[in-house]
Amino acid sequence: MAKIAILGYGTVGSGVAHVLDENADRVRLSAGENVTLAAILDLREFPGDPHEELVTHDYQTILDDPEITVVCETMGGVKPAYEFTKKALEAGKSVCTSNKELVAKHGCELCDIAKQHGVSYLFEASVGGGIPILRTLEGALKSEKIDRIEGILNGTTNFILTAMEEKGASFDEVLKKAQEMGYAERDPSADIDGHDARRKIAILGSLMTGSLVDADEVPTQGITDITADDLALANELGGTIKLIGSCRLGENDALEIMVAPFFVPAEHPLASVKGVFNAVAVHGNMLGTSMYYGQGAGKDATASAVVADICEMVRNAGHTVPTSLSGQPAKTASSADTARRFFIRFKSADKDGILDAIGGTDKASERDGEAAVLTGCMKESELAQKIAGPNGVTKWLRVLDTEEE
């Protein structure tokens, strides 16, 4: 029997307890032995909770209990999660987490400490709760040379863009509705400004390259600037607009990484991912494109991912489950030199001049005096030159093409 402790009994932490109760038989099968919840650290009390008697306010009792071999850190934030995680690892306990902020900031160091102490640090739930993408990258895809990972990594923004598209509603209207439905926080900035996706793509980029991507350095653009008109015009041009976390290896294996709204052609598998769902497309040199799709958040889905980590750590008690995180800083490249197509927006009145400037031959889509067109393939720097000056381009987005094109 393995004993575990949960740090932080909020949505995810209590979800972990729920999954362990509900799926006890399956957990035993997966872990190879019974997994028992032995302690819960939280500042609050939980009268009436089935596990209320396990709640403690003193972390030291957990650290001092040699029978507790696995700790689930579901507190969120860097402080005090970082200290707590370090102490658990140093006490010879494996730790798993759903805390993307902590993993993006200190994941590599924590993996090193885990290794030094013969235990594991796993973080499947930190990137897209219901999608087992990290385990797939570290397992089935590990013998592939991965050169691109592109994903819809945030359910809130995908819900908003989907609703704007389907209902022709404004960003503000839909955000308000998402907040009412509990799909968006009262302070929605982490989602709509792209910071949540930024941390997730930094983790994916780090695993893909086996080097350290600093999440704070990832160029990030959110969706507050996207209008229902943009989406309608994109639809007419045979695509949609999605907030994409993208990393790809360019020349000299330098990593181009960013979060930004992209025009996604309808035939791209990410185009049909709607509502709160997330998906990650991975391109490997032998496997080609594969895609992983599921609930990006949600209490039970995220908790299920944490429990999968618990089972893996119990199964591997006595040695470290390897991860590809390393302290070697990733070599990054700007996107300015990447050639791709672009979706550009302008007033219909400016059409002739703009088509002239970009040398585009495609017909523009137009509605109510607003227009858009897809350019041919060019570098970002080239586009910037062509649309420099007062020629009326009001907005441009990158086009997410597949490798094969």
Place this chain on the structure above:
Amino acid sequence: MAKIAILGYGTVGSGVAHVLDENADRVRLSAGENVTLAAILDLREFPGDPHEELVTHDYQTILDDPEITVVCETMGGVKPAYEFTKKALEAGKSVCTSNKELVAKHGCELCDIAKQHGVSYLFEASVGGGIPILRTLEGALKSEKIDRIEGILNGTTNFILTAMEEKGASFDEVLKKAQEMGYAERDPSADIDGHDARRKIAILGSLMTGSLVDADEVPTQGITDITADDLALANELGGTIKLIGSCRLGENDALEIMVAPFFVPAEHPLASVKGVFNAVAVHGNMLGTSMYYGQGAGKDATASAVVADICEMVRNAGHTVPTSLSGQPAKTASSADTARRFFIRFKSADKDGILDAIGGTDKASERDGEAAVLTGCMKESELAQKIAGPNGVTKWLRVLDTEEE
């Protein structure tokens, strides 16, 4: 350094050699040591092949070489693959395979033999080459109660249906084109009659239930009966038609398993899987729906899956990688008592009588005197009763709804 042998140097077997060469660095990272191809068993010679000197016609030399610890069986068919696999396992060598026929027929027995000898039998590449679905079921999803697996498991039929839909072309025309392009065999029966998908869903159903699903007992219907009209009418009703391998747990945990063309509503994630791509949707009690998408076949994609198995077996040398296959026969149930919606086809002239009979209120889609409608939710036995007699229903398909509906 781990030494391996390949049995059968055809498309997949030579692909495995190619991936081992091309991705040697990644393979070393994944396996934890160098993996070296030491022998190739084939009846033929391969003059000019980079590995020609490794070819042997005598299996005994491979069995007798104690340094060869892993054997890749990429021969296909049951004979002599079954005997060869058994002998390798009994000689203490782990075996991986892309051979779905053998796995569907003898997988459980071969896993047992592997366990007895402290080695492994893995078969990721037997279900959808480019989709790491078996490893995901046995790993990340193992602590879930999986109650539904539904997939597009055959690239040839998905290519055909997609082309019929997009071009309005007939089945025969498109099949001919698929044969010319190498996407369909000269004798296409294994694909178009659903037998390939049948073996794959039997393997998935076996892993899902931890019991033995006899592939020969899976009710199977192919796509030869589907017309461009069916697809056009399905489109008008907001969906498409896909060949689906389906297994789901019904009452008393009995397994309803089948291969058949389904009407798939556009909002279902499987609806947008086009061309030769495959995808598998899995529903777990905590995780909800997740989906795995990739190339279903193709030399490099399939070989990459075999290589992932090789790496896992090398990494786990000295003990058996567990699988959920068991000899306990699965408890199956007929689909007659499952309530769902249906897509039914008839001549426009018969419309009034049919809408009366099924009690349907939806408007029918019609073109050129042909019509279709989606029924309400009812049992298959109930549908059969309602459309019994000469009331003009020419065809019916099940509707693939998501659990959530």
